[in-house]
Amino acid sequence: MSLRCAGLFISKELSASSQLATQFRNLNLTSMRQAHFLKNSPNAALNKTLLDRYRHLETPKDRVQATYLWIDGTGENIRLKDRVLNKVPSGVEDLPNWQYDGSSTYQASGENSDTTLIPRAMYRDPFKPGKNDLLVMCDTYSADGKPTPSNKRAACQQAMEKVADQEPWFGIEQEYTLLDVEGRPFGWPEGGFPAPQGPYYCGVGADRVYARDLVEAHAIACLYAGIDFAGTNAEVMPAQWEYQVGPSTGLKASDDLWVSRYILQRIAEEYGIVVTFDPKPMDGPWNGAGAHHNFSTKAMRGEGGMKVIEDAIKKLSKHQERHIRAYDPKEGKDNERRLVGRLETSSIDKFSWGIANRGSSVRIPRGVATAGKGYFEDRRPSSNCDPYAVCNALVRTCLLDE
Structure with missing residues (x-):
């Protein structure tokens, strides 16, 4: 039996020594490839330890960083933006609605681009230093108050x-x-x-x-x-x-x-x-x-x-x-x-x-x-x-x- 890979046929009847050599060659190529990739990745090249110098700075106890998350017009990608709240919310109902430019997320035209975020669920934020900092899952509404086409949560909530x-x-x-x-x-x-x-x-x-x-x-x-x-x-x-x-x-x-x-x-x-x-x-x-x-x-x-x-x-x-x-x-x-x-x-x-x-x-x-x-x-x-x-x-x- 043979295996077809990108139009090439690799015979299963390779000798044991040939198979082993191929595995070692692939492992070496993999290691070299990963090293080259990580070296040239802009994000991976940053020195992550520098952020720790600022994570330990004391921030006001009554301030909370909230990362608002929403689904964009593709229906499969997450967008986000952060805001600072002046008090620690006791529940999602304490979180304010917010707006964003829907024309930049495939959800509105430039002439009427304000799109509304309504908080629906909140989580502890593993990326921010404050113990009260939050991730906020939102759904999205157009200027007429109706759910955007990519807001499938509204209909799901009605069914539930x-x-x-x-x-x-x-x-x-x-x-x-x-x-x-x-x-x-x-x-x-x-x-x-x-x-x-x-x-x-x-x-x-x-x-x-x-x-x-x-x-x-x-x-x-x-x-x-x-x-x-x-x-x-x-x-x-x-x-x-x-x-x-x-x-x-x-x-x-x-x-x-x-x-x-x-x-x-x-x-x-x-x-x-x-x-x-x-x-x-x-x-x-x-x-x-x-x-x-x-x-x-x-x-x-x-x-x-x-x-x-x-x-x-x-x-x-x-x-x-x-x-x-x-x-x-x-x-x-x-x-x-x-x-x-x-x-x-x-x-x-x-x-x-x-x-x-x-x-x-x-x-x-x-x-x-x-x-x-x-x-x-x-x-x-x-x-x-x-x-x-x-x-x-x-x-x-x-x-x-x-």
Whole structure:
């Protein structure tokens, strides 16, 4: 059997000594590539220790630095700006609304560009020195007071309020890929490819895992912030990782996921590494990246819950097109590259489900089937999905029968 990589065929029948030499050569190229990249990355070249000289300066106790976060008009990128508050807020309701130039974020025209930020959730800020400094997740509103097109949170909140008595829980598995500034997966040999997939998933070793320290820093920062952070693992493609948030009730998992994405990208800035949530960053025999959503209700988690799960899956089977449109920011165009019916994905055109089947649209974990209750995993959402849109679609189809 042979492996096709960028039009070149690498014979599997290489001798053992030739394979070993290739591995050492790739490792050397990787090390040289990383050293060259870090040396020439503007962010990584900065001396980070200089900031510590200022972090220890005493600031007024009644002043709080608040970093307002929002989703821009692309539906997949975070923007932010900071403001200083004159008192420590006791809750999100104490935070003032704010405005920004929506014409610079693909959300308004220059003639009427003021766009409003309304704070919805707040977190401890792992990047600021003050113990009261905050990250503030906001949603966005146009000049007419209506949600901007990229504000999927408003509709999601309406749905969650209608089904609050059913206690919907969400757990989200966020996959992502690390790149250098030239767009090459981080740690991949220059001008070539690493060995085929197989040894990298949950792997250990310098030839299998890249940038673990960044991943662990992200986990610590998310826990500090107050995110329901559940864990991390190296993924199937080298330079690809996953972390999980939840399970959380209602909107919190979606809020947490957006804030955790921001924290990840901020930490990656310091390492001089680029984070991409593209669902298919590398063509060819490499796994894509998803954001699997694990969903349950009080009835699904209770005795006899398997029947409730199966009923919900039947409803999902009737709305494949609707959910595909909701599951990536480009209404299915990004997922077309990922959901191809192989490499642990289902077909974008056909709904399927199964027990412990990672090639299906919806998977019921083996443990859930054995217990007869629990949750199901929707494997269709892309890694760059808006979790508000995904959770909204799940609730409206499964619980509101829309």
